[in-house]
Amino acid sequence: MRALEDDLFPSTPGKVKIERAGGAMNRQLHRCFASTSTMFLWALFLVAMTASYLSFQSFVDTSSKYFAASWGGLHWERQIRASAAPRRPPGSAAGAGMSVLVTGASGFVGAHCSLALRKRGDGVVGIDNFNAYYDPSLKKARKALLASHGVYVVEGDINDGRLLAKLFDVVPFTHVLHLAAQAGVRYAMENPASYVHSNVAGLVTLLEACKNADPQPAVVWASSSSVYGLNDKVPFSESHRTDQPASLYAATKKAGEEITHSYNHIYGLSVTGLRFFTVYGPWGRPDMAYFSFTRNILQGKPITVYRGKNHVDLARDFTYIDDIVKGCLGSLDTAGRSTGTGGKKRGPAPYRIFNLGNTSPVTVPTLVSILEKHLRVKAKKHVVEMPGNGDVPFTHANISLARQQLGYKPTTNLDAGLKKFVKWYLSYYGYSRGAKNL
Numbered sequence: 035m036r037a038l039e040d041d042l043f044p045s046t047p048g049k050v051k052i053e054r055a056g057g058a059m060n061r062q063l064h065r066c067f068a069s070t071s072t073m074f075l076w077a078l079f080l081v082a083m084t085a086s087y088l089s090f091q092s093f094v095d096t097s098s099k100y101f102a103a104s105w106g107g108l109h110w111e112r113q114i115r116a117s118a119a120p121r122r123p124p125g126s127a128a129g130a131g132m133s134v135l136v137t138g139a140s141g142f143v144g145a146h147c148s149l150a151l152r153k154r155g156d157g158v159v160g161i162d163n164f165n166a167y168y169d170p171s172l173k174k175a176r177k178a179l180l181a182s183h184g185v186y187v188v189e190g191d192i193n194d195g196r197l198l199a200k201l202f203d204v205v206p207f208t209h210v211l212h213l214a215a216q217a218g219v220r221y222a223m224e225n226p227a228s229y230v231h232s233n234v235a236g237l238v239t240l241l242e243a244c245k246n247a248d249p250q251p252a253v254v255w256a257s258s259s260s261v262y263g264l265n266d267k268v269p270f271s272e273s274h275r276t277d278q279p280a281s282l283y284a285a286t287k288k289a290g291e292e293i294t295h296s297y298n299h300i301y302g303l304s305v306t307g308l309r310f311f312t313v314y315g316p317w318g319r320p321d322m323a324y325f326s327f328t329r330n331i332l333q334g335k336p337i338t339v340y341r342g343k344n345h346v347d348l349a350r351d352f353t354y355i356d357d358i359v360k361g362c363l364g365s366l367d368t369a370g371r372s373t374g375t376g377g378k379k380r381g382p383a384p385y386r387i388f389n390l391g392n393t394s395p396v397t398v399p400t401l402v403s404i405l406e407k408h409l410r411v412k413a414k415k416h417v418v419e420m421p422g423n424g425d426v427p428f429t430h431a432n433i434s435l436a437r438q439q440l441g442y443k444p445t446t447n448l449d450a451g452l453k454k455f456v457k458w459y460l461s462y463y464g465y466s467r468g469a470k471n472l
């Protein structure tokens with residue numbers, strides 16, 4: 035049975051039908067068709083207008099949510115300026131104080147450094163994208179801690195060049211402490227693109243902003259012990275080979291060293307790269323072994339302990355967070371000035387690389403037994419051969435260069451550092467109150 039619409043909108047072209055019909059009927063049909071097709075065109079036009087209006091609205095909504103709610107505006111600028119203002123007493127021996135932009139400020143090392151800078155009177159503004167690589171509530175808690183000390187953390191990504199340009203517009207930062215990164219050695223096999231996004235593309239966007247800033251800041255940033263890769267000369271020295279990365283993570287950090295070198299060479303940016311050796315401590319990263327082992331041990335779950343070839347234990351030069359903070363602040367204090375302006379350098383600027391390690395590697399089974407001691411719980415160990423996932427069998431830092439040039443001198447051994455970590459962990463997750471809310 036034919037429906038009414040079939041008559042008004044024939045499936046074959048109306049023009050053919052009209053040609054076959056004749057007289058008044060023909061004219062009527064013609065008028066009918068003409069008005070129908072006009073209506074059809076109007077309907078189409080209206081649909082198109084509505085669609086473009088809706089998509090424009092959603093664009094406006096998204097961008098206003100991002101731009102207006104996250105950053106921008108007079109109030110926001112006032113907060114940034116207040117946070118960036120150094121508060122050292124006038125005539126202080128340590129000078130006037132720095133204004134530091136800390137990227138990854140709600141991360142583990144970023145939060146500790148931001149707090150230390152603020153406590154000694156430097157101005158600090160943080161930026162962090164609060165991604166979900168690990169529990170963002172821990173990052174929010176670090177942000178709240180920083181806020182309680184007057185450090186403002188902007189929610190944004192280092193890939194957002196407009197945001198970075200705006201920050202440099204509002205504050206003439208003297209230094210950038212760049213700690214935002216996609217961390218983790220093994221996760222690179224699961225999500226390789228996130229390493230390129232943060233550690234390569236994000237780094238370049240940040241360096242562009244630094245290069246364009248007037249005055250240009252000095253840049254201190256986090257490289258990694260993992261750049262030593264398959265190097266087997268120990269202890270690892272800055273002059274050793276770093277062209278054999280064992281993971282994509284390591285490769286992106288090595289790329290960072292080369293990229294920063296080119297910005298130093300062309301634009302006169304002062305650059306200091308710090309090769310961190312397995313940093314641990316309170317407010318640490320839940321993805322790291324010492325942290326996840328603690329969680330599992332307390333929950334009575336098994337832990338997987340990797341072992342190297344021929345049953346050799348893996349070892350790391352575990353470095354306590356307070357020592358790393360001293361190395362970062364020492365690097366900021368000794369960083370020479372950038373020399374560029376308007377995209378041109380006026381002379382050579384410093385380019386430095388330092389190991390920041392502890393100089394005393396400890397095996398993973400020893401790490402576990404120290405944790406067992408402080409937690410007073412025995413671990414259920416599941417020992418397996420190290421999978422081919424980017425891990426290296428051991429790390430060991432030679433820190434002579436950092437000692438000489440930064441006055442870097444680590445003072446916390448793994449036992450003392452893990453004791454502090456466990457104390458923090460039990461308190462943060464409510465164990466001391468018996469809540470066990472993990």
Ligand SMILES: O=C(O)[C@H]1O[C@H](OP(=O)(O)OP(=O)(O)OC[C@H]2O[C@@H](n3ccc(=O)[nH]c3=O)[C@H](O)[C@@H]2O)[C@H](O)[C@@H](O)[C@H]1O
Nearest residue numbers: 217218219258259260310311312322323338339340348425
């Ligand atoms: O120095 C760095 O530059 C890097 O340090 C850190 O990497 P790693 O030294 O690999 O630390 P981490 O994961 O704690 O594993 C420690 C040990 O436990 C072993 N390990 C690990 C997990 C597990 O389930 N079992 C296990 O035995 C594992 O085989 C290893 O032997 C940072 O995460 C990284 O972001 C980067 O900063």
